[in-house]
Amino acid sequence: MKIAVLGGAGKVVLGAIQDFVENKDVKEVFLGDINLEALEARKQRLSSGKVTISQIDLNNHHELVEVLRQYDACLNGSSHHFNIKVMKACLQAKTHYTDFGGLFHWAREQLQYNDEFKREGITGIVGSGSAPGIVNVMARYAYDRLDKVHSVAIRDGIVNRNLDENDFTPPYAIETLLDEYMMNPFVYTNGEFRELNPFEGEEVVDFPHPIGTQSVIPTIHSEVATMPISFKEKGIQHVSFKLALPKEFEEKLRFVVSLGFGSNKPIDIKGTEVIPRKVLAHLTALNVAKKTKEVVKHDDHKALQVVVIGEKEGKASKYIMDCVISPYEKWPHMSQGVFSVGFPAAVTTRLLASGQIKERGFFASEGVIPTQLYFDELAKRGIRVESSFIQQV
Incomplete structure (x- = not known):
C-alpha cells in the first residue's frame, strides 16, 4: 500500500x-x-x-x-x-x-x-x-454489546514526570491546545447539545496507575459531536468529554491564554505587526526541540477511560473501558504523547x-x-x- x-x-x-x-x-x-x-x-x-x-x-x-x-x-x-x-x-x-x-x-x-x-x-x-480515535472505538465496543445506550462519558488524563516547574512542553500541538482551552466546550445532555463556558464542569477522576487522581475539565472535542449521531439508534441521551493535562503545563497554559497569547489577531509592537499565537507556537517549538535533546528517557503517560451506561436484556448495565499508554520502548526517541x-x-x-x-x-x-x-x-x-x-x- x-x-x-x-x-x-x-x-x-x-x-x-x-x-x-x-x-x-x-x-x-x-x-x-x-x-x-x-x-x-x-x-x-x-x-x-x-x-x-x-x-x-x-x-x-x-x-x-x-x-x-x-x-x-x-x-x-x-x-x-x-x-x-x-x-x-x-x-x-x-x-x-x-x-x-x-x-x-x-x-x-x-x-x-x-x-x-x-x-x-x-x-x-x-x-x-487516541482521543478522538481510540476512545471512539472503545465506546463502539461497549455500544455493540448493549441493547440500549443512555450515556457515554470519556475521560482523558495525562501526566509527564519529565516536566519541572519552569517547563512548557505541550503533550501535542500547541495550536490545538489553545483552541481546546479558549473555545467554549459542548456536552450532549438530555438529547441536546449544550454550550459551556471554558473550565466549567470540572471533576475529579481516579485514573489507573501511573496516572492517578486528576482534575478533568470539558474541552471542545469531536466525540461529543459525532457519538449522538453514531449511537442514535440505541437512544443515546448524554455524551461528555473531559481532559486533564499535566498539571505543571496546564497552569502555564491558562496563564499564557489569560495574557492573550492564544489570539490570532495581529498586534502592533513598535511598528512591527505580530500574531501572538504564532509567536507562542514558534517559541514553544524552540523549547520543545531543546528539551527533547535533554530528555534521557521519556516518562509521560496517558489514561483513557470510557464509561458507557445502558441496558442489556432489560437490566441496567455498564461497560467501563480502560486504556493506559506509556512510551513505546522500541521507539525510545519518542514521547508517549507522540506515540x-x-x-x-x-x-x-x-x-x-x-x-x-x-x-x-x-x-x-x-x-x-x-x-x-x-x-x-x-x-x-x-x-x-x-x-x-x-x-x-
Whole structure:
C-alpha cells in the first residue's frame, strides 16, 4: 500500500510515520509539508528508502489533488483548520482520508460530506488518534454489546514526570491546545447539545496507575459531536468529554491564554505587526526541540477511560473501558504523547489503504472501524484496551 502524510514535518505525526516505515505492507510513504527544511531533516533521520518528500501548500488544491492521486490513503497530520481542504482534494483524487480530529465544529461540518465520499467510492474518517480515535472505538465496543445506550462519558488524563516547574512542553500541538482551552466546550445532555463556558464542569477522576487522581475539565472535542449521531439508534441521551493535562503545563497554559497569547489577531509592537499565537507556537517549538535533546528517557503517560451506561436484556448495565499508554520502548526517541496519537492514526490509515474497512462514506471512528481488528493492531505495539461489564442484579 502507498500512503500520503500531510503535515509530514509535524511533531505528533512522527508516531504514524515511524509505523509506516516499519510496516512491511506499506511500500511507499510520501511526506508533504510547507516546511521543506524540516522535511529534509526528518527524511534524513528516518533513513528509509520508502520515504519521499515534497514541499506542498495545502491551500493549492490542484497541486494537492495531483499528489494524492498516487496514493491509497491520506493521513492529514496538519492542523484541523485544513481538514476540509484536504478532504476536498481526496474526493477529487479518490483517495481514502483520515485525520487527528476536527474538534467540535469542524467534525460536524466534515460529517456532512458522507454522501460525496460514498459517491466517489472512498472512505473518510474524522479523528483517528487516541482521543478522538481510540476512545471512539472503545465506546463502539461497549455500544455493540448493549441493547440500549443512555450515556457515554470519556475521560482523558495525562501526566509527564519529565516536566519541572519552569517547563512548557505541550503533550501535542500547541495550536490545538489553545483552541481546546479558549473555545467554549459542548456536552450532549438530555438529547441536546449544550454550550459551556471554558473550565466549567470540572471533576475529579481516579485514573489507573501511573496516572492517578486528576482534575478533568470539558474541552471542545469531536466525540461529543459525532457519538449522538453514531449511537442514535440505541437512544443515546448524554455524551461528555473531559481532559486533564499535566498539571505543571496546564497552569502555564491558562496563564499564557489569560495574557492573550492564544489570539490570532495581529498586534502592533513598535511598528512591527505580530500574531501572538504564532509567536507562542514558534517559541514553544524552540523549547520543545531543546528539551527533547535533554530528555534521557521519556516518562509521560496517558489514561483513557470510557464509561458507557445502558441496558442489556432489560437490566441496567455498564461497560467501563480502560486504556493506559506509556512510551513505546522500541521507539525510545519518542514521547508517549507522540506515540499515543500518531500510532493509532497509522493503524486507521493502514486499515483504509488495505481495504479492510469496507464501508464507503464519511464517518467518525466509532462508525466504521472493526473494533477487535483495531484492538489487535494496537496491541502489536503494546497498547491494550481492557473492559469491565457491570450489570444490576
